[in-house]
Amino acid sequence: MHSLSTAGPPQNLSHPFEKLFSRALDAPPDFVQRCWTALKEQVWHSSSSIAFSEEDILTYNTHAHPLQLSYRHIYPPVKICTTKECPHRVKSKPLVEPLTHPATLFTLREGALPVFTTSLYCRGCNIRYYHNYSVHKASETRTYYGGVPDIIHVTRHYLFETALLEHFATSKVFAWVSSLNCARIYNSSMASLHAHILNNELAHADTIHLYERPPSSWPTSMDIRGEYVLDGFFLYSLLLDKAEHGAPLVLKHDEANKDRLKKAIHDRNKQTEGTGQEFYPHACDDCFMILEDENVKIHPAVCDGITLGHPCCAIHNCKDPLPGHRGRFCVEHAKLFDKLCAVLDCEAEHRHNRRTCPDVDHAALEDQHIQRGKAMFQLRAKLKRANISVPLDSAPDDGATVVHDQEDEIEVEVQSTVSKKKLKAIFGRRRTHNEQLIMRPCGIIISRATFYGAEAITDVNTFAKATFPTPQSTPEFFIFDNNCQLHYWQKANHETHFENTGQPVDVFHFKSKHKESDTHCQTYCNPAAFPELIDGDKWRVNTSICEQSNVWLGGYQAILRDMEGTRFNFYLDEMIKRRNSTHV
Structure with a gap:
């Protein structure tokens, strides 16, 4: 039981406790007080780790509850x-x-x-x-x-x-x-x-x-x-x-x-951005190396993204939050676009209880979308009749009503009956594009950012600068699967922040997705052009660590899919912090 006093036992039991023990022990109050006088020091200083049986707790509470007392009664400290x-x-x-x-x-x-x-x-x-x-x-x-x-x-x-x-x-x-x-x-x-x-x-x-116990009557x-x-x-x-x-x-x-x-x-969340992760300054034998023969320090960073996101404003790259789980636009953009037809570039207002305007082609586009939704509903119904349920893990982890997949961003295209132009409409909510990570080759995640519209090179550059804000903090090597485009953009825009950082493409992507005819890529981003990364016939660092960590991060896809953005970011940052602590 929690007590208000920590200095020592009271001289006498208060009246409620006297009554409680009198009833529980079926003994007169004066006997209870004499017992307290004799045993109070031992009781007061006894170990708090004493385990009580379920019967002990039930017996105590039977007599305590009518007096507004309880086992484990909670008091201020x-x-x-x-x-x-x-x-x-x-x-x-x-x-x-x-x-x-x-x-x-x-x-x-x-x-x-x-x-x-x-x-x-x-x-x-x-x-x-x-x-x-x-x-x-x-x-x-x-x-x-x-x-x-x-x-x-x-x-x-x-x-x-x-x-x-x-x-x-x-x-x-x-x-x-x-x-x-x-x-x-x-x-x-x-x-x-x-x-x-x-x-x-x-x-x-x-x-x-x-x-077995009777149903609880506790309020x-x-x-x-x-x-x-x-x-x-x-x-x-x-x-x-x-x-x-x-x-x-x-x-x-x-x-x-x-x-x-x-x-x-x-x-x-703001505190964690950029350099705020607890293990940001981490260095260990698997990610920090000193080549004594060449007097070179190597503390590389690896960058990659994973398609994991939360609902966001339908306007490209808008970072303002949605007003609710079913909103398509942030508050400001809703004033401008919420009443407009879902067909891209159409400025007409949508019909009542529909998402497209009266235009015949636009209405047909929405009808096609609705039929697709009905087909999905029918497939789910067949699963239910077959006693096959969607896994419970797919329920949102935000106390929200489930917003089904067909309510997410869906692009529909049809050929216009008037012109040869294809019509495109977006129904439902847009999601952020991906989560971007910067890691050390040992598996420690040092920074994370949400990319809203795309994994754009400019966004990667901004994210990298936020993670390594000073020239002294930049890594010797920044490994990224699209480094050739990043390096090309940096040179074209006179971006010198990473001028002393080698920028190889990770080994897997360089072999499979980068052309030998790309002179810029071969000159500046071929991992074999950086002898510090090679030890005999082996690579000194794991350049694919982000790909491997994304397998773990992808496990949160179903849990986070409907979570509001602020909570989404906090949840991921906390998971990363805790995972990092197990890798140290």
């Missing part, structure tokens, strides 16, 4: 205000006005627990103290205490042990487990201490009755939902980041959970 200027702190006045409400605590080793959580108030400075944070009455600002707590309030009524959130985070890194599936796994195998018996009724037919659910897992992952990651930087996490208190986290997530 302090009983006196911590504000230095507060007059009540100076006078050591205790916090008052307790507010208690029921909640569910999801634990790693004790299952889902019905608990009460209590907050306390300081009348001297108008701050209410909760288990994780304090809230100032005037500003409604939620300030988290320093460090990372053992238990995190993910929502008002649902709390998670940090150990459980860490379990979920590592499951995401190593097994691409969506938040929805984290919740399913927990509810079926971890919420009950006897899940291994209850899940196998026939095998345990003789003893299962010993573990909050004993099941985790996927959105709680995802919100918990974001909040836990933010608290870890603030703890690493020695700063408190400050959020708005009176906003919905998703909105409350948005600014902090955005700020963390």
Whole structure:
């Protein structure tokens, strides 16, 4: 049980606890107090790692709940205000006005627990103290205490042990487990201490009755939902980041959970851009070499992209966020284009409840699109009738309504009946083009960026400069599958930032996709032209490391496909950070 006091045991048990133990032990109150007097020092200083059985917890809660107490009751970590200027702190006045409400605590080793959580108030400075944070009455600002707590309030009524959130985070890194599936796994195998018996009724037919419990009457659910897992992952990651930087996490208190986290997530994303990844300065024997004979240092970087993206504004290269999951344009472009026909270059307004204008050819184009959608729906229906379901991992990991594939960006072309010109229309949402990585040959990802319209050479150059912002930070070699075009553009535009960096194409792409007749490519980008990269008949560095890492990154395609851009970036950066830590 969490206690308000840490200095030592109280002289006497308070009346609620006296009543609780009197009922639980079926003993008179004076006997309970005598027991406390005799055993309080031993009880108070006993190990907190004592394991209680499910029967112990049920018995305790049976008598505790009517008194608004519980096993693992959640209190603030302090009983006196911590504000230095507060007059009540100076006078050591205790916090008052307790507010208690029921909640569910999801634990790693004790299952889902019905608990009460209590907050306390300081009348001297108008701050209410909760288990994780304090809230100032005037500003409604939620300030988290320093460090990372053992238990995190993910929502008002649902709390998670940090150990459980860490379990979920590592499951995401190593097994691409969506938040929805984290919740399913927990509810079926971890919420009950006897899940291994209850899940196998026939095998345990003789003893299962010993573990069956009546349906819970607790006012909050004993099941985790996927959105709680995802919100918990974001909040836990933010608290870890603030703890690493020695700063408190400050959020708005009176906003919905998703909105409350948005600014902090955005700020963390900006912090991570360019040189912000934790392992950006990494160097090891597999990626950092000194050739003593030639007095040369080699610390190469490898760049590549993967087709992984999130919904974005339909206007090419627009980086402004969408207003919602089903939006096609950002707020500004919606004012200009949301009412227009979906056919490219058509400036007429679309019909009511349709996406094309009254033009016969344009309407036919939309009809073709609709028929394709119906065909897809029919195929899915046939799968369902055959008892073949789409894998659950394909559900979005953002608490959003599923937006089916046919609602994504689809280009349709037909021959106009009026002219020979082909008509093209875009229905549904556009997605960002790809995620671009810069890595060390050992497998450490040092930087990531989202490319919106295409893997354009100018974007690669901008990304590389953000990752290596000074001439001193540029790598000796920058390996990229389209380096010949990048190098050509740099020379044509007098870009000198990477003038001391060798720019070979990776070995695989050079052999398969670059012509021998391309003089510029052969002169400046042939990997064989860089003897520092060759050791006898072997390459010193793994120039295809990005291709290999993209296999891991591609595992998040289904999980992230409908995630809002800010959360998408945070999620990927956190996965990269955690994966990097396992490679060091």
